[in-house]
Amino acid sequence: MKKLIIAFLLAAAPMLGLAAGGGFPLRDAAIDLSDEASLQRGAKLFMNYCLSCHSAKYQRYNRMAQDLGMTDEEVEQNLMFTTDKIGATMEIAMTPEQGEAFFGVAPPDLSVIARARGADYLFTYLTGFYKDEAKPWGVNNVVFPDVGMPHVLWEQQGMQKTNYSTDAEGNQHFEGFELVSEGSMSPQEFDGAMRDLTAFMVYIGEPIQMDRKRLGVWVLLFIAIFFVIAYFLKKEFWKDVH
Template identity: 60%
Template sequence: MKKLVIAFVMAALPAFALAAGAGVHLDKAPVNLRDQASLQRGAQMFVNYCLSCHSAQFMRFNRMGADLGISDEQLKANMMFGTDKVGDTMTIAMAAADSKGWFGNPPPDLSVIARARGADWLYTYMRTFYLDEKKPMGVNNLVFPDVGMPHVLWELQGLQKPVYHTGEDGHATISGFEMVKPGTMTPAEYDAAVGDLVNFLVYMGEPVQLKRQELGVKVLIFLAFFFVLAYLLKKEYWKDVH
């Protein structure tokens, strides 16, 4: 029974995530798990900008490297800190108590965040931070209002402020954004970089997804072939009865 409850909760998480972002349009994330170059760029983004606060405790460096075509030497030179080993999981040194004091809550582990939130949610979330002087971090987010996370990619995207639209009921909603301070990337380049990051997070949530899909196709082909054999055998057994 306990396993059934856990399975139900895991299956329902994406629905809960959508409910949390109800009323907000989610942009389609450019997910392509066959694009190894995109996954490599996403892994680099994750290590450089996310791994300092967020762990990925269910992913090992060498597993990631083997899947994405990154050698151990490249991992050590570009994606690992001095004390890490290639067989280690992607953990962080930040203590949970310290992070709770700084951010209000410990930053969540991101191993399966794409399965919990959804790729479109993550893609839209990382592109809709905006200036809000009322918040402790100086920013807010369209998809996740009052989030405690700072905009760690602001130097790449730049800083933007919301553009409001007042409806007939007098209620003002955010209809878009206006760039206040440009970043080092153009909007198109930033969208592509976030797409790579989300692509990597989707891979990390289920590293065997492509193999599972390929195996599923083979199983369906086998079942179709077996069905024909079973049908012909049934006809042979029952031919005298009919």
């Protein structure tokens, strides 16, 4: 029995968000995929700040337009910097070799990163860069120690440092972040922006989920109505048998 419980806990660990993050408590991303405005803001951040190093090569611009309630023209004029074809996928000019030469490791394609890591991890990652002069980019990350990515949004967030306290046994406890220099956004605004960006990455991880959720409501409704019909049919059929 004990073994069974342990096996279950191990199997459930990824769902509980314990798998990724190297022990750092993940923050709740609290994304809302039904919020179109949030997804649109996330798309804008992604196109402006991420799609230079990272591709999202399974995602097409016109599919995004359709799913997020934008017209092709809006996307063409405001969100397309790497191509002029609305039917194209989100590719980048940088080759993996160049990426590796610049950063030591090629920036991964982000199409399905949300499925690999989970929304809470991404949110904690994006808000978790902190000052660390010993690192090549002058920053480190609470959920990704020795990360090879620069803090590309430092102008928005500002630069923060981590505060740790040491208990009687000499163990370190994370106490919180402290801004050393302010960014153009307040911490609340930056959290909101990273929530939008996380939501967008969750969307591109599985674009069909938008349709599936819409469809799911109708399926449940159908089952509910069908249950009532089946119940009365059963009563009718069994009437003579009894």
